[in-house]
Amino acid sequence: MLLSDTTATEVNRSKLYLLGGGFTAGYTTMLVGLNKAWYAEQERTDFHFFNDNRQWKQVDKAGHFWAAFHQSRAGIDLLRWAGVPDKKAILYGGLTGIVLQTPIEIFDGYQSDYGASVGDIVANTVGSAAIVAQELAWQEVRIMPKYSFHTTRYSDVRPNVLGSTFSEQALKDYNGQTYWLSLNLGDFLKEESKYPKWLSIAIGYGAEEVVYNSPSGNRSAGFDAHRQFYLSPDLNLMHFKGKSKVWNTALYLLSMIKVPAPALEYNRKSGLRLHSLYF
Structure with a gap:
């Protein structure tokens, strides 16, 4: 059974603004730093995809799943901390893993030695979906x-x-x-x-x-x-x-x-x- 929005307390706007500002600043810093530290000296090309699904015995895909799950888990709980109604916190916070991981794939897509990975995108999406599904079904992990x-x-x-x-x-x-x-x-x-x-x-x-x-x-x-x-x-x-x-x-x-x-x-x-x- 899905949680009703009426079960949540009133939204704490101060916490929500603090959370939004902190996320925006941190997210921007991460993108700039990642671009300079990881991609600045690499040869770039037009955006393209690269099939790496057979590489590393898919351990890297398990890592993407794990990271996206816990990023979305944190997003959900931070929205709850700000008083966002529970169902909205789950649905919006559950996107956090996808939002944080997608820029990496975009940056990868411009690298000549590899490219954006559909497998990584799928693993990120499934990781975020896994926490959302559990929260909606059981209200816990x-x-x-x-x-x-x-x-x-x-x-x-x-x-x-x-x-x-x-x-x-x-x-x-x-x-x-x-x-x-x-x-x-x-x-x-x-x-x-x-x-x-x-x-x-x-x-x-x-x-x-x-x-x-x-x-x-x-x-x-x-x-x-x-x-x-x-x-x-x-x-x-x-x-x-x-x-x-x-x-x-x-x-x-x-x-x-x-x-x-x-x-x-x-x-x-x-x-x-x-x-x-x-x-």
């Missing part, structure tokens, strides 16, 4: 996309592409990135259920030996790029919310990250593997 990372030896092979520092590798080294869907099982059960509401089950996806973007590039360099699938227990951190705004904000931010835990992995090279603690 029951399936939380999460991210985890560990360093790998592959970044040493191509540090200019996969990163030379930890922060760069966390962003660029797809071999160490794992994207999860953490299911809060307790939210699907009846209130009288004795299942611990803080315990979730996470399904993860990653890849290894993806040193070059294309399958042929990996093969010619002697790498056997392959997908990895995971199953792991997880914590529903939002279950531990209290009265402290600082505490709740910390939980909100940390809920985007998968808590290190034992994990069962499957991949076609090694079969089943058990990790005593997986990041």
Whole structure:
């Protein structure tokens, strides 16, 4: 059932103006900075599309989904903070991920070495739609996309592409990135259920030996790029919310990250593997 606008409190215009001004300033700064730092020295051409759907074993697409989901999640909750009626907050705030991610694709579309990616646009849209759908259906997030990372030896092979520092590798080294869907099982059960509401089950996806973007590039360099699938227990951190705004904000931010835990992995090279603690 959709939420009715009558359930919301009166809009706080001061907060709404503050939010709008801050978003506009930050958004403009991001676009200018991104254009100068990432694209200024690259050769440009007419706008065009580039099909990269077979590259990086689609781990990059999982990253787009994760980012758009949480950007839209933040947009929804910030509009709620400003007192925007709940249904409008969900629908308008849910566009945040698309609004933030689309300029990147536009900039990419003018680069000679690649172009705008339809796959990225789809992943962004699905990520934003996923939070909107959950909020409209359940008025809460029951399936939380999460991210985890560990360093790998592959970044040493191509540090200019996969990163030379930890922060760069966390962003660029797809071999160490794992994207999860953490299911809060307790939210699907009846209130009288004795299942611990803080315990979730996470399904993860990653890849290894993806040193070059294309399958042929990996093969010619002697790498056997392959997908990895995971199953792991997880914590529903939002279950531990209290009265402290600082505490709740910390939980909100940390809920985007998968808590290190034992994990069962499957991949076609090694079969089943058990990790005593997986990041």
